[in-house]
Amino acid sequence: MSSQYDVIVxxxxxxxxxxxxxxxxxxxxxAVVEKNKLxxxxxxxxxxxxxxxxxxxxxxxxxxxxxxxxxxxxxxxRPDFESVITRSRGVADKMNKGV
Numbered sequence: 001m002s003s004q005y006d007v008i009v010x011x012x013x014x015x016x017x018x019x020x021x022x023x024x025x026x027x028x029x030x031a032v033v034e035k036n037k038l039x040x041x042x043x044x045x046x047x048x049x050x051x052x053x054x055x056x057x058x059x060x061x062x063x064x065x066x067x068x069x070x071x072x073x074x075x076x077x078r079p080d081f082e083s084v085i086t087r088s089r090g091v092a093d094k095m096n097k098g099v
Contacts (some may be wrong), residue, residue: 005031013040017099038099044092052088 006028009020017038023030037044056079063077 005029007031008033011040012038012099013042016040037096039092039096043095043099048095049088049092052091053084056084056087 007019007023007030009016009023009030009032012020012032012034016032016034017040020030020032034040042048060077060079063073066073
């Protein structure tokens with residue numbers, strides 16, 4: 001492995017991994033330094049998991065207003081927090097594999 005690089009990218013958040021990909025495409029010898037999981041905070045514990053949690057809340061809110069649209073829901077809508085969190089982590093993990 002060469003120890004000389006044209007570009008060294010520190011961190012693989014949204015800007016970092018895009019920079020690394022583009023630098024490599026342009027022919028630069030590129031190295032990436034990441035101390036945690038690829039994708040950075042946004043992908044792994046910030047933006048993406050939070051958006052997945054918000055989507056679950058949004059779907060629940062829609063379900064609570066089914067009758068406004070002439071739809072009948074038998075029983076109460078209630079969150080299964082363990083499943084909601086599992087889904088949130090799964091969304092982030094799936095996206096992480098694409099980095």
